[in-house]
Amino acid sequence: MEKIALAILLAAAMFIAAPAIAMYHEVDKPAPAKAMDHEVKIAENSAYEKYLTDSKGMTLYWFKMDSMNKSACAGSCESNWPVFYRKKVAAGKGLSSDDFDAIKRSDGKMQTTFRGYPLYYFVKDKMMGDDKGHMLKDVWFKVDPDNFPMK
Numbered sequence: 748m749e750k751i752a753l754a755i756l757l758a759a760a761m762f763i764a765a766p767a768i769a770m771y772h773e774v775d776k777p778a779p780a781k782a783m784d785h786e787v788k789i790a791e792n793s794a795y796e797k798y799l800t801d802s803k804g805m806t807l808y809w810f811k812m813d814s815m816n817k818s819a820c821a822g823s824c825e826s827n828w829p830v831f832y833r834k835k836v837a838a839g840k841g842l843s844s845d846d847f848d849a850i851k852r853s854d855g856k857m858q859t860t861f862r863g864y865p866l867y868y869f870v871k872d873k874m875m876g877d878d879k880g881h882m883l884k885d886v887w888f889k890v891d892p893d894n895f896p897m898k
Contacts, residue, residue: 784801784833787799787800787801787807787833787842789892792876792878796889798891799861801831804875804876805877806872806881807831808867810865812886821853828868828869828870828887830858832856834857863896869887
């Protein structure tokens with residue numbers, strides 16, 4: 748009888764301790780992969796318009812007054828249209844890394860280009876998918892990868 752009671756007691760102790768032992772010896776699992784902060788992706792809105800975004804879904808713009816590899820946006824313009832720059836761009840699905848490069852601006856800052864044209868954010872875009880700068884003053888546009896540059 749004592750052997751049976753001892754066996755039951757040991758089994759109960761193992762049943763209670765097993766999860767704690769397993770947790771102690773559990774191997775750390777890698778964190779889920781985050782979006783690369785240097786990725787540029789293609790987004791599509793409800794009107795089936797395609798446009799470029801950064802890894803967080805923020806719309807990227809181009810300025811009609813810019814020329815190939817040269818930004819015309821400086822000073823107060825830049826305070827409303829912050830420069831988009833990533834040292835190395837990871838081209839998302841449907842894009843080619845060959846389309847991205849960087850230029851050194853006249854103010855010494857670096858800026859990422861798409862097919863030779865500088866990329867910008869718009870300060871009034873606050874959330875992913877915002878495109879409040881699109882067609883502003885008919886010189887600022889979302890970057891449509893299928894129809895770019897659009898002059």
